[in-house]
Amino acid sequence: SWTHRQRCTAGWLTVLARVGRRLLTSPHASARQKPDALAELAVPGPALHLGAALLLGCCAAALHPRHAPLVVAGLAASLLRPGLYTVVALATDQRPARAAAAFCFLPIYAVWRIATALSAVRLLGGGAWVRTQRHLPDDA
Numbered sequence: 486s487w488t489h490r491q492r493c494t495a496g497w498l499t500v501l502a503r504v505g506r507r508l509l510t511s512p513h514a515s516a517r518q519k520p521d522a523l524a525e526l527a528v529p530g531p532a533l534h535l536g537a538a539l540l541l542g543c544c545a546a547a548l549h550p551r552h553a554p555l556v557v558a559g560l561a562a563s564l565l566r567p568g569l570y571t572v573v574a575l576a577t578d579q580r581p582a583r584a585a586a587a588f589c590f591l592p593i594y595a596v597w598r599i600a601t602a603l604s605a606v607r608l609l610g611g612g613a614w615v616r617t618q619r620h621l622p623d624d625a
Contacts, residue, residue: 492605500526
């Protein structure tokens, strides 16, 4: 899934770079459609958002810039919506304890997700898509 996630991330960013400006000035998209389409391409998923907010918040707190508390507060505020969605999902889940236990893997997944996003930068504007080779097990 590493190479798949790299390709997807690089693809979204490449499309954003290639058509973002044209999308903003397009007469074929309404004023409401334009930010929606840009957000689809530019906004990271919830795990990447969480990981980036935590990483940037730790950096701001460690470096002690003048406005660090505002930066940390802004990053924390950006997590309110996904946090609320998580609470609602757990409240409506048929097995909330099992779902909550799955969140123990979130730190591992967030680190993996950040690493794949960072490694995707080298693929930006890349060439042709190459299918990942699949090998059948010896006993198949």
